Amino acid sequence: MDIAIETQQLTVAYGAQPALWNVNVEIPSLGITGIIGPNGAGKSTLLKAILGNVPRLSGHVTLHRTDEAGSAAIGYVPQRSAVDWDFPTTVFDLVMMGTYGRLRWFQRPGKREREQTRQALQQVHMEEFADRQIGELSGGQQQRVFLARAFVQRASIYLMDEPFAGVDAKTENMLIEILHQLRDEGNTIVLVHHDLTTVKDYFDHVVLLNRKLVACGTTPQTFTAENIELAYGVAGKQLLSRIS
Amino acid sequence: MSEFWSDYTVRVVVFGSALIGAVSGALGCYAYLRRQSLIGDVVAHSSLLGIVSAFWGAFLLTGSGNKSLWVIIPGAIVAGLAALLLTRAVTGLTRIKEDAGLGVMLAIFFGTGMMLLRWLQRAQPPIPGRSSLDGYLFGMSAAMTSQDLWMIGLIGAAAVITMLLFWSRLKILTFDPEYAAGLGLPVRRLELLLLCLMVIGIVVGLQIAGVVLMISLLVAPAAAARQWTHHLGKMVGLASTIGAICAAGGALLSAVFSHLPTGPVIVALVTLAFVASVLCSPSRGLLFRRRFVVD
Numbered sequence: 001m002d003i004a005i006e007t008q009q010l011t012v013a014y015g016a017q018p019a020l021w022n023v024n025v026e027i028p029s030l031g032i033t034g035i036i037g038p039n040g041a042g043k044s045t046l047l048k049a050i051l052g053n054v055p056r057l058s059g060h061v062t063l064h065r066t067d068e069a070g071s072a073a074i075g076y077v078p079q080r081s082a083v084d085w086d087f088p089t090t091v092f093d094l095v096m097m098g099t100y101g102r103l104r105w106f107q108r109p110g111k112r113e114r115e116q117t118r119q120a121l122q123q124v125h126m127e128e129f130a131d132r133q134i135g136e137l138s139g140g141q142q143q144r145v146f147l148a149r150a151f152v153q154r155a156s157i158y159l160m161d162e163p164f165a166g167v168d169a170k171t172e173n174m175l176i177e178i179l180h181q182l183r184d185e186g187n188t189i190v191l192v193h194h195d196l197t198t199v200k201d202y203f204d205h206v207v208l209l210n211r212k213l214v215a216c217g218t219t220p221q222t223f224t225a226e227n228i229e230l231a232y233g234v235a236g237k238q239l240l241s242r243i244s
Numbered sequence: 245m246s247e248f249w250s251d252y253t254v255r256v257v258v259f260g261s262a263l264i265g266a267v268s269g270a271l272g273c274y275a276y277l278r279r280q281s282l283i284g285d286v287v288a289h290s291s292l293l294g295i296v297s298a299f300w301g302a303f304l305l306t307g308s309g310n311k312s313l314w315v316i317i318p319g320a321i322v323a324g325l326a327a328l329l330l331t332r333a334v335t336g337l338t339r340i341k342e343d344a345g346l347g348v349m350l351a352i353f354f355g356t357g358m359m360l361l362r363w364l365q366r367a368q369p370p371i372p373g374r375s376s377l378d379g380y381l382f383g384m385s386a387a388m389t390s391q392d393l394w395m396i397g398l399i400g401a402a403a404v405i406t407m408l409l410f411w412s413r414l415k416i417l418t419f420d421p422e423y424a425a426g427l428g429l430p431v432r433r434l435e436l437l438l439l440c441l442m443v444i445g446i447v448v449g450l451q452i453a454g455v456v457l458m459i460s461l462l463v464a465p466a467a468a469a470r471q472w473t474h475h476l477g478k479m480v481g482l483a484s485t486i487g488a489i490c491a492a493g494g495a496l497l498s499a500v501f502s503h504l505p506t507g508p509v510i511v512a513l514v515t516l517a518f519v520a521s522v523l524c525s526p527s528r529g530l531l532f533r534r535r536f537v538v539d
Contacts, residue, residue: 015339053425076426083420087277088476097416101427106409133474153427 002029003064004157004188005050010059012042012049019045022059023213029065031204032179032189034219036196038232041210043192044079047159050190051076065156065188073101075150077160080142085135091145092130095120098152120152124178140171147178157188165194176202196239199223254499257385260393261495261510262488264449267400268458269465269487271407271445273480274438276466277418281459282343286331286350287324288446288458292357294323295380295450299373300364309373311387313395313451316380320447327353328439354455383454383507385495396448403444406437407480414438415476452495454507461487464514471525490514 005027012020020042027033035043048054050061051074063074075098098120099113109117121127124144129137137145143163150158164172183189183204193199199206199219206222208214214231215222229236275284298319302310331345340348365374376387407414416424417434425431446458453461469483494510523531 048422051422051426053422073428074426076423078420078422082422084277087419088470088474088479089415089419090474093476094419097412097419097423098427100412100416100424101429103412108412135474149423155426159426 003027004029005190006060006062006064007046007049008060008062010046010049010061011057012045012054013057014054018057018211019054020049020209021212023209025207025213025216027188027190027207028205029188030183030186032183032191032202033205033207034191034193034199034203035207035209036193036199036223036231037209037214038235041231043209044161046207046209047076047161047190047192050074050159063157073153073155075153075155075158077143077146077150077158077163079161080139080146080166082161085137085142087134089134090130091126091132091134091137092117092121094134094145095148095152098149101153116152117148120148123151124148125174139166140168143167143171143175147175151182156186158182158190160189160191162192162194196228253386254496256390256393257388257495257499258492260388260396261385261452261506262492263393263396263400264452265461265465265487265489265491265510266484267396267404267487268445268449268461268491269469270404270480270484271441272462272487273466273469273476273483274407274414274418275442275445276463276470277476278438280442281463282346283328284442284446284462285459286327286346286353287443288450288455288462289350290327290353290357291320291324291447291450292380292455293353293360294319294321294326294357295455296357296360296364296377297323299377300360300371303371309371311373311376312389313392316450317395317399317447320450321443323353323357324443324447325440328443357455379454380450381454381456382505383450383452383457383510385452385498385506388451392451399444400448403441403448407441410434410437449491452491452506453510457507457511460511460514461491464511464518465490468514468518468521471521471528474527486514486517490517 003026007023007025010020010023011018023046035046037043045054049056096109096113096117099109099116103109118127121130124147126141126144126148129141134145147163163175179189200223203219205217206219207216208222208227208231210231215227228239232239275281295316298315299309299311302315327349331349334340335342335345361377364371365377376384379387413429413434417431417438421431445462449458449461465483465487468486469479472482473479490513491510494513495506498504498506498509523529526532
């Protein structure tokens, strides 16, 4: 099994509280991996640590995949609340930001970048919103725009922070369809996920986290009653009863 | 009035002020969008210590009082950046939060600057030129020389050209720094660059608006421009125009009515532009407020 992302003894702390404690995970190249755990388990922190955005106290993050350009660029889809939706820009411009990593210094996006942006917008069925101010979008539309921006980047690793939060069922289905398509093209996809009821349907691999690593592996092996209880504690049983 | 305009000094002052307003207005958009207005204010206030120190240092070295911007602006830049970097060090090493760190640093730098200023003004024997150092508190455009104009033009142009060259990268850094890191951009270095641009946007205007009021010339044009457009490029252009008109207007008014201090007049004008924008903008104005229902 090819490994795309590996963390070794990763420890991250904000102030005195460790958010991640001695975490060793291996995320395979192929398939969709779900990062699951209770609130405050360090799920988003794990994504940010992979991106290199949080100071690590100890440990390593190794990326084993690089994209065509040879750089280890990552298609990151932040939580929708992470950005200011009142920022003065249009949907088209936001998606085009995905091409900026390919531009040389001082270069501005040209015809080719515009065409790629248009294609990415079509992929998420947002082409008619291209000229909209981003503040005028609904939650699901915002999520689709973020996804399009990650597509246009043509990364081989995608990290997504709760892309289904605050999104209606129709959009969620559409997103998951797109993700499957991405996976089938051979990309590595990692999602932070909240809803335990859909884990078995959505993910090939699961990382169960509660500050420390609880379990990590293929979904049938990892997403078991014992592991869920280990990660979620007593509440885990109630959550489980809701699934079955 | 035309006779007044033919006065060389007045032309220098009005042209210089317009230049300053244009530069500060454009660079202020980033401070506004990155929610760093308060950080900008700390830079502005803290620079007083740098201004006074530079004046004093130049006096010790050359034996005469020198208020040329070529002396003052480097001092202001060093003090402004030092205040920010010290804040960062304090919040990083202790549990003091950023707002408290910034507040403390502003008080220390501005307070020490005031103390040094008063002391220099009473020192015996008197240092020539020291009395008008007061002008840096609330701005004094009348003292601008054509040499100052060159200094303003030089660093202003350098800052604006840098902003244009790095446009795409600065835009994505301002909107979504985490995503920029995912793209593989050197986020820390770009952030430092933006910080330097903001500091230049501030120090360039200290002479006309003063350390106490400079923040309004930086941020108010951006806030006003934001009301009229949803496009970053247009916002920067519009903020630059508003800044230039208000600063030139303020300098002119204070030259005509010699009792009016420049800084407060400029602030009054940008405030007027801001209030008018917040009230009257067709899409966001309070007078036209509609409730948006999305999707």
